[in-house]
Amino acid sequence: MCDTLVLIKNNIxxxxxxxxxxxxxxxxxxxxxxxxxxxxxxxxxxxxTIDQTASRHGVILSKPFWIWGAEMGANDRGVVIGNExxxxxxxxxxxxxxxxxxxxxxxxxxxxxxxxxxVIIELIEKYGQGGVCGFRDQHMRYDNSFIIADSSQSWIxxxxxxxWAAKKVTSFGAISxxxxxxxxxxLKSDRLEDRAKQKGFFKSKGxxxxxxxxxxxxxxxxxxxxxxxxxxxxxxxxxxQNQQINIQQMMNNLRTHYDQYSSPxxxxxxxxxxxxxxxxxxxxxxxxxxxxxxNNKSLHFCTGTSAPCMSIFKPVSFDYDLTFSVxxxxxxxxxxxxxxxxxxxxxxxxxxxKKRQILQESIAQTENEMISVFENDNFExxxxxxxKADDIVREWMERWYQEYRxxxxxxxxxxxxxxxxxxxxxxxxxxF
Numbered sequence: 001m002c003d004t005l006v007l008i009k010n011n012i013x014x015x016x017x018x019x020x021x022x023x024x025x026x027x028x029x030x031x032x033x034x035x036x037x038x039x040x041x042x043x044x045x046x047x048x049t050i051d052q053t054a055s056r057h058g059v060i061l062s063k064p065f066w067i068w069g070a071e072m073g074a075n076d077r078g079v080v081i082g083n084e085x086x087x088x089x090x091x092x093x094x095x096x097x098x099x100x101x102x103x104x105x106x107x108x109x110x111x112x113x114x115x116x117x118x119v120i121i122e123l124i125e126k127y128g129q130g131g132v133c134g135f136r137d138q139h140m141r142y143d144n145s146f147i148i149a150d151s152s153q154s155w156i157x158x159x160x161x162x163x164w165a166a167k168k169v170t171s172f173g174a175i176s177x178x179x180x181x182x183x184x185x186x187l188k189s190d191r192l193e194d195r196a197k198q199k200g201f202f203k204s205k206g207x208x209x210x211x212x213x214x215x216x217x218x219x220x221x222x223x224x225x226x227x228x229x230x231x232x233x234x235x236x237x238x239x240x241q242n243q244q245i246n247i248q249q250m251m252n253n254l255r256t257h258y259d260q261y262s263s264p265x266x267x268x269x270x271x272x273x274x275x276x277x278x279x280x281x282x283x284x285x286x287x288x289x290x291x292x293x294x295n296n297k298s299l300h301f302c303t304g305t306s307a308p309c310m311s312i313f314k315p316v317s318f319d320y321d322l323t324f325s326v327x328x329x330x331x332x333x334x335x336x337x338x339x340x341x342x343x344x345x346x347x348x349x350x351x352x353x354k355k356r357q358i359l360q361e362s363i364a365q366t367e368n369e370m371i372s373v374f375e376n377d378n379f380e381x382x383x384x385x386x387x388k389a390d391d392i393v394r395e396w397m398e399r400w401y402q403e404y405r406x407x408x409x410x411x412x413x414x415x416x417x418x419x420x421x422x423x424x425x426x427x428x429x430x431x432f
Contacts, residue, residue: 001223001283002071003232003272004082004147005253006154007172009245013149013293016250017082018308019062019071020283023276024428025135026065026339027287028328029304033320034058034076045069045101047131050123056108058318062287062302065332066135069100072289075107076318078150078298079116080291084175085133085142087219089201090161096130097123099144106148113150117157120146121164125189128162137282145175151293156181160214163189163196172240174232177225179211222280224269231256231272248371250290251301255309264307264350265417273309275350278420287339288313292379299374299381302326305342310349310356312363314393315370317386324386325394338397344405347421347430351410359400366396 001020006013019027038054046068057077061070072082083099097105102120110116134140145158147169154169158181165185167173174180188210189195196202201213220226235253239245256272264275269283276284288308292299301313304326314326328337349356373389374381409425411418425431 001177001225001269001274002082002084003174003176003228004072004084005172005174005232005236005250006147006149006169007236007240007245007250008154008169009171009240011294012245013151013154014245014247014250015080015082015147015149015289015291015293016254017072017289018254018272018274018285019287020274021064021071021286022135022137022282023284023286023306023424025286026334026337027062027071027304027306028065028331028334028337028339029060029062029287029302029316029326030328030331031060031316031318031320032058046098047095048097048127050097050127053109057110059104059107060300060302060316060318061104061107062289062304063100063104063331064135064286065334067098067100069098069102069104071100071103071287073103073107074291074298074300075110077111078293078296079107079110079113079148080150080293080298081106081116081146081148082289084145085177086145086158086160086179087177087216088143088160088179088214089216090163090199090214091141091143092128092130092161093141094128094130096128098129098131098133099142102129102144103146106146113148113153113155117146117148117155117166120148120157124159124164125162129159145179147173147175149293151296151298158210163192163214165189165192165210172236174229174236176229176232177223178220178229179215180229182209182211183207185210222269227258227270228272231258231270235272246371247290247292247299247301248367251308251313251367254288254290257309263353265412265415273307275307276420276424277417294379297379297381299379304328304338305346306339307346310346310359310363311342312366312393312396315386315389317381319383319386322383322386324390325397341401341405342397343428343430345400347425348404348407348409350421351412351418362396362400366392
């Protein structure tokens with residue numbers, strides 16, 4: 001499960017995404033420099049080998065550690081992309097490119113948002129989509145939708161197998177784990193209606209609707225996808241009404257719970273900020289990202305950690321002379337990672353309401369201090385600002401890690417939620 005948001009106002013594009021995956025599935029933030037020469041003519045993605053390109057952009061990715069691709073990211077041309085799982089009627093059981101692979105390829109090869117979208121479209125039409133997308137759940141397969149944006153435009157691209165439709169965003173837009181484009185697409189697959197009719201997805205009754213033809217009901221219903229989609233739209237509507245938009249508002253949109261006074265134990269699949277809690281509520285927000293794009297400039301923030309309501313957003317840039325606390329040294333190492341260290345905080349405080357509230361108050365204060373570094377210079381990005389902002393969040397993270405790294409777990413007795421996390425912690429090595 002996931003949610004992706006985009007908002008355009010005053011010639012500024014704001015992008016935000018939560019990546020919801022299995023609670024033990026570490027999500028790592030990595031930065032990969034550009035490449036202008038081709039060493040290998042072939043590229044091994046998560047499941048299949050495809051043709052490589054000689055020129056590739058530098059990318060910042062937030063990715064599940066075991067997957068080649070990424071859940072969200074940005075490139076050094078100012079393009080950002082987030083993807084969503086779509087349980088369409090056209091899911092292929094054959095191996096192809098999974099949505100995370102398509103996202104990374106779009107960033108590595110796309111010069112603009114529209115170009116990146118067409119890169120993804122061409123790859124879908126050539127290689128198809130397919131492959132297990134779950135970490136431990138080997139039955140998890142899905143198609144994908146995407147929000148693709150740069151400082152001048154934003155697109156929603158939705159797919160079903162090798163079929164696709166796209167819609168340009170003019171003010172704000174949200175996607176979740178259901179199709180949203182009906183008859184209002186701006187671009188579509190060649191001969192979409194005829195091909196959908198041949199496959200039995202379209203019955204020729206009334207105008208052609210992409211979502212009516214390809215969407216399913218079972219998983220989106222239990223995943224509360226349309227409720228989360230509506231919650232995303234509500235957040236964006238409220239944010240859009242503000243005369244000036246603070247990037248922290250977009251961060252807080254990703255912290256939205258259906259019941260704002262609920263605890264992680266009483267969460268629901270209707271939450272944008274999702275907390276795992278059992279058979280129906282199996283997913284956890286494992287990573288989050290927010291970007292500000294304007295005048296061909298970009299500013300990116302990633303949690304690099306799970307549960308945005310209990311995590312701080314951290315700055316990252318394409319200045320390769322700077323190291324950032326959110327970055328992982330490679331694409332797969334979980335031991336000692338920022339994500340793993342934060343789990344020592346997250347997995348204890350989900351059972352400690354008062355201390356969790358203190359943490360959240362500290363997050364709000366520290367993020368406000370960090371963001372003010374950029375606001376004071378009117379978002380002119382200077383090297384010293386990036387260093388100062390990262391120092392602020394680095395010190396915060398270390399302080400809270402030292403506070404709770406050895407704290408004893410106290411699970412609620414006779415409690416299904418406590419039992420779920422006790423088993424999960426044992427499975428993931430947090431069993432002390």
